[in-house]
Amino acid sequence: MRYVAELALVSLLIHSSTDRSLWCAEAGGIKEPKGSKVSVLNKDLFPRFISRNKLVLMEFYAPWCGHCQELAPKYREAADILSGMRKELPVPVKFAKLDDSDEYNREGRFGAEDMYNFSSYPALFVFRNGEMESPYYGGREVDDIVFWMAALARGQDPIEEEKYGRPGLYKHRHDIVWDLAPENFNATILAPASVDNTLHVVEFYSDRCPFCKSLEPEIVRAQEALLDEFGRDAPKAQISALNSRIFHDTATEQGVTGYPWVAAFYNGAKIEDMAGLGGWESVVNFAKRKLDEHYDASLGEPRPYSPASYSQEPEWVQAQRAADKILKEKCLAAGCKWEFAECEEGCDLGEGAGAEAETAVDDAATSVQVSASGESTAASSSKTAATPVAIQELKENPTAEDVDKGAAWRATLGRQTWFFLHTLAAKYPEHPSEVDKRTMRNLVAALGQHYPCKLCREHLKLKLMDPELGPVRVENRQELASWFCQLHNMVNLDTGKNYQHDCTPFNLDLQYLKDCGECEGPGADKKAREMDIKGRGGVSVASEREVFDARLYAKDVAQLEAEASEAKEAIIALKKRIANLEKENRKLKQ
Numbered sequence: 001m002r003y004v005a006e007l008a009l010v011s012l013l014i015h016s017s018t019d020r021s022l023w024c025a026e027a028g029g030i031k032e033p034k035g036s037k038v039s040v041l042n043k044d045l046f047p048r049f050i051s052r053n054k055l056v057l058m059e060f061y062a063p064w065c066g067h068c069q070e071l072a073p074k075y076r077e078a079a080d081i082l083s084g085m086r087k088e089l090p091v092p093v094k095f096a097k098l099d100d101s102d103e104y105n106r107e108g109r110f111g112a113e114d115m116y117n118f119s120s121y122p123a124l125f126v127f128r129n130g131e132m133e134s135p136y137y138g139g140r141e142v143d144d145i146v147f148w149m150a151a152l153a154r155g156q157d158p159i160e161e162e163k164y165g166r167p168g169l170y171k172h173r174h175d176i177v178w179d180l181a182p183e184n185f186n187a188t189i190l191a192p193a194s195v196d197n198t199l200h201v202v203e204f205y206s207d208r209c210p211f212c213k214s215l216e217p218e219i220v221r222a223q224e225a226l227l228d229e230f231g232r233d234a235p236k237a238q239i240s241a242l243n244s245r246i247f248h249d250t251a252t253e254q255g256v257t258g259y260p261w262v263a264a265f266y267n268g269a270k271i272e273d274m275a276g277l278g279g280w281e282s283v284v285n286f287a288k289r290k291l292d293e294h295y296d297a298s299l300g301e302p303r304p305y306s307p308a309s310y311s312q313e314p315e316w317v318q319a320q321r322a323a324d325k326i327l328k329e330k331c332l333a334a335g336c337k338w339e340f341a342e343c344e345e346g347c348d349l350g351e352g353a354g355a356e357a358e359t360a361v362d363d364a365a366t367s368v369q370v371s372a373s374g375e376s377t378a379a380s381s382s383k384t385a386a387t388p389v390a391i392q393e394l395k396e397n398p399t400a401e402d403v404d405k406g407a408a409w410r411a412t413l414g415r416q417t418w419f420f421l422h423t424l425a426a427k428y429p430e431h432p433s434e435v436d437k438r439t440m441r442n443l444v445a446a447l448g449q450h451y452p453c454k455l456c457r458e459h460l461k462l463k464l465m466d467p468e469l470g471p472v473r474v475e476n477r478q479e480l481a482s483w484f485c486q487l488h489n490m491v492n493l494d495t496g497k498n499y500q501h502d503c504t505p506f507n508l509d510l511q512y513l514k515d516c517g518e519c520e521g522p523g524a525d526k527k528a529r530e531m532d533i534k535g536r537g538g539v540s541v542a543s544e545r546e547v548f549d550a551r552l553y554a555k556d557v558a559q560l561e562a563e564a565s566e567a568k569e570a571i572i573a574l575k576k577r578i579a580n581l582e583k584e585n586r587k588l589k590q
């Protein structure tokens with residue numbers, strides 16, 4: 001019956017106009033109200049819709065998925081706004097969605113590896129001219145979706161556009177709160193007290209986070225209060241802000257892992273992350289407390305503020321554009337894909353392409369270095385702090401200055417990750433189950449995929465494929481410990497350390513087979529359970545722990561459900577078949 005209905009619908013589409021109201025499958029999923037600009041597809045409508053529309057944002061969802069339900073009204077609103085922008089965009093943007101959990105639609109195998117390869121909902125993809133162009137990497141708020149899809153419709157790279165556009169919550173109040181960027185962050189916030197005797201309070205924010213938006217007037221008010229108290233020309237305490245959504249690397253270097261996040265800096269270093277962020281008074285009190293604890297008047301006068309030096313678009317933006325342009329041309333000429341300011345991995349750009357791009361940076365950048373006095377000075381060298389981190393990281397021969405910049409963060413991350421990995425190996429089972437082995441391999445694969453330092457990650461991937469290291473040795477605890485040790489030794493060599501660790505099991509156990517006392521040993525489980533029960537308002541979660549199944553985390557839940565129902569059906573069919581056979585058998589015997 002259902003097939004008949006689908007067939008009728010498809011033939012209706014083929015033989016009638018392309019009115020969007022027809023792009024509506026019968027769906028039991030999250031319903032679209034009348035007039036919605038989101039087309040509801042099923043597996044039959046999908047290919048036609050995609051091929052008929054030049055630019056499509058496509059959502060694969062499941063009605064039971066909370067994030068999908070949350071996204072639905074925003075998705076709808078964004079579709080509506082973009083539909084209204086039809087005249088100003090060179091290409092119309094269409095929105096569609098498909099209930100991928102629907103049994104009928106699952107025949108389309110949209111999530112399969114050879115299709116769009118997704119394992120969670122909602123899965124969003126951009127389709128252009130009938131082909132999947134890329135996953136959708138933009139934000140999930142209405143503005144984010146509109147911004148991203150409008151940029152794509154204009155043929156722009158949304159990530160580049162955001163960086164160049166440098167959105168900031170405090171741009172309009174620059175005279176009060178300094179909206180910083182990577183090129184002036186260190187010179188402003190980390191200046192030694194001998195040149196800048198100012199306590200800096202920095203709010204790391206996201207211009208898209210609703211709470212950050214409501215905090216903005218409070219932060220401005222806090223700075224007003226500090227100016228009133230300490231004088232307007234050169235206050236002892238100054239509040240600045242950094243859009244860490246855009247300038248993520250700069251925020252991470254300061255140990256910032258979320259937003260809004262407030263921290264105090266003095267005399268070239270971070271002194272404290274603020275706890276208990278509330279309204280404007282909480283920020284003022286925090287600043288005053290830190291002044292009381294740290295301020296040393298003998299180090300000089302506070303630095304007068306010169307907002308002009310922060311209000312211009314920096315030269316590196318132009319330099320970056322010039323370099324990107326060259327690389328993009330080379331990349332496209334080599335027949336490769338240029339996506340999000342990077343050429344596809346493994347593309348042969350021809351000799352000297354990188355050097356040419358660097359020369360473009362040199363030529364274009366009469367870099368603006370913000371001097372310690374807060375004024376701009378033109379520097380003729382391109383390899384100044386004004387060069388964006390992304391370029392520095394990928395340079396084959398970085399200068400000592402380049403290396404210094406990201407090194408501290410990289411080292412902290414590295415040290416702690418190594419400690420985690422060696423400890424993990426030391427406590428891996430002597431007789432691992434198949435699930436233990438599989439999840440450990442997954443963990444290593446995830447490191448190669450997600451290790452948060454891009455430079456290290458690229459090196460790591462090469463090592464993981466190096467036959468000298470070989471596949472992850474998951475057969476037992478000692479094998480695994482020695483495998484991680486060998487990997488670490490390879491990285492040691494690679495990073496110029498003339499050091500090779502002793503990888504004997506005894507030595508590794510001595511160093512890493514420790515515990516925190518409370519984590520293991522008698523009573524630890526009970527204690528953990530008590531803590532959990534307390535932490536969850538008295539509801540016991542012991543049963544959750546008992547049924548923990550790593551496969552649930554390594555696999556897509558919808559896929560597992562489908563497999564389970566397939567298995568059930570197979571069992572029922574088998575039982576029927578057995579019953580029939582037994583019946584026939586009985587007849588034959590009679």
Ligand SMILES: Cc1cc2nc3c(=O)[nH]c(=O)nc-3n(C[C@H](O)[C@H](O)[C@H](O)COP(=O)(O)OP(=O)(O)OC[C@H]3O[C@@H](n4cnc5c(N)ncnc54)[C@H](O)[C@@H]3O)c2cc1C
Nearest residue numbers: 410411414415417418455456459460485488489491495501
């Ligand atoms: C997966 C990964 C890839 C990395 N890639 C890079 C990279 O490409 N470029 C880069 O600059 N940095 C990289 N790092 C960071 C780098 O390895 C160091 O962590 C960082 O330079 C800090 O070095 P460290 O001298 O404090 O000692 P670390 O190398 O961090 O070691 C910490 C401690 O571990 C012990 N140790 C040393 N070697 C071994 C071993 N083989 N087995 C067991 N224990 C050992 C020593 O006691 C040492 O003090 C990477 C880190 C990781 C986790």
